[in-house]
Amino acid sequence: MTPARIGTAPLGTNGPQAGVQGLGCMGMSFAYGPADANASRATLERALELGVTLYDTADMYGSGENERFLAPFFKAHRDELLVATKFALALDPEDPTRRIIRNDGPYIRQAVEASLKRLGVDVIDLSYMHRRDLNVPIEETVGVMAELVQEGKVKQLGLSEVTADELRRAHAVHPIAAVQSEWSLFSRDIEARVVPAARELGVTLVPYSPLGRGFLTGSFADADKDLTPDDFRRQLPRYTGENAAANRALLAPLRTVAEAHGATPAQIALAWVHQQSHVHDVPVIPIPGTRKPERVEENTAATRIHLTQEELNLLAPIADQVAGTRYADMSFTSAGRE
Numbered sequence: 001m002t003p004a005r006i007g008t009a010p011l012g013t014n015g016p017q018a019g020v021q022g023l024g025c026m027g028m029s030f031a032y033g034p035a036d037a038n039a040s041r042a043t044l045e046r047a048l049e050l051g052v053t054l055y056d057t058a059d060m061y062g063s064g065e066n067e068r069f070l071a072p073f074f075k076a077h078r079d080e081l082l083v084a085t086k087f088a089l090a091l092d093p094e095d096p097t098r099r100i101i102r103n104d105g106p107y108i109r110q111a112v113e114a115s116l117k118r119l120g121v122d123v124i125d126l127s128y129m130h131r132r133d134l135n136v137p138i139e140e141t142v143g144v145m146a147e148l149v150q151e152g153k154v155k156q157l158g159l160s161e162v163t164a165d166e167l168r169r170a171h172a173v174h175p176i177a178a179v180q181s182e183w184s185l186f187s188r189d190i191e192a193r194v195v196p197a198a199r200e201l202g203v204t205l206v207p208y209s210p211l212g213r214g215f216l217t218g219s220f221a222d223a224d225k226d227l228t229p230d231d232f233r234r235q236l237p238r239y240t241g242e243n244a245a246a247n248r249a250l251l252a253p254l255r256t257v258a259e260a261h262g263a264t265p266a267q268i269a270l271a272w273v274h275q276q277s278h279v280h281d282v283p284v285i286p287i288p289g290t291r292k293p294e295r296v297e298e299n300t301a302a303t304r305i306h307l308t309q310e311e312l313n314l315l316a317p318i319a320d321q322v323a324g325t326r327y328a329d330m331s332f333t334s335a336g337r338e
């Protein structure tokens, strides 16, 4: 039997409807160890069949490689999907092994032009500022992004890892359609200020790493032991050593709820994120990342799982007990600046 297509949610106040679950494409080229290109292509096609329309990439994923990889898929289905990409994490000219944050106009213009070229599209449906450069007023950055909208190069604007105050200042310059920040059973800091600001302004939340970068699914137990040496997750404090051991113990209630639903822990972790839309009265479009078509089926099926209040209560205490921060340097995140 063919699984049902997922529902939709609005992308910003005046934006289009998108499938209520998007697809994170980063791992297809970057950060999470070797990927099988054929399996990734099959994943993209399966996602579209299941109603996933928001495809998430960034110019820095594999230094442009991820955008180039996605281009043939976008070309084949241009009118059926929404292309979301990001700028701001540039190579450091003094040390090209490092990244620096750039939010200035000339940089944004050349980064967006380069993305358009690699993606093979005339317009980016959703263009995000990936990280905030504190040396550039956010009004200036969004002013340049707004010019790109007027010039027809970008349709809608998004911000990643901004504080509530930064979101308000940005939205006053040009409507912001989406905020992309980490949100999962393990990472709930945005609920205090960013989510209420998004609700007030009519901004859609696009939670990234909704599966805790895979840790919530049980697909790895300790990044140092289970993942390849180049895997980015080995740099994240909560997934290695003593922290990982302590955090594994926190997954017990997730497994209990999963068993009650005849579902997988991945599905319950995603159902929890989807349900935050009702809890906080704000559109929520998570973008779980996978490179496997069967996992897209599993993940999209989570949109049809409803958690009871009792189950939400059982899962609620997890986040406060997580050992280790979500990044080694939290100043790059909204929580690190609030």
Ligand SMILES: NC(=O)c1ccc[n+]([C@@H]2O[C@H](COP(=O)([O-])OP(=O)(O)OC[C@H]3O[C@@H](n4cnc5c(N)ncnc54)[C@H](OP(=O)(O)O)[C@@H]3O)[C@@H](O)[C@H]2O)c1
Pocket: 023, 024, 025, 026, 027, 032, 056, 057, 130, 160, 161, 180, 181, 207, 208, 209, 210, 211, 212, 213, 214, 215, 217, 219, 266, 267, 287, 288, 289, 290, 291, 292, 295, 298, 299
């Ligand atoms: N704005 C930002 O700063 C930022 C930061 C990080 C990520 N992102 C975006 O958000 C997207 C999603 O985040 P993420 O990839 O970091 O983390 P995630 O979605 O929480 O987890 C992805 C990991 O979970 C695994 N996985 C997915 N579905 C699974 C399932 N049903 N069962 C078991 N394992 C499963 C994937 O492995 P397989 O791929 O092998 O299936 C992958 O290792 C990224 O692709 C990227 O586009 C944005």
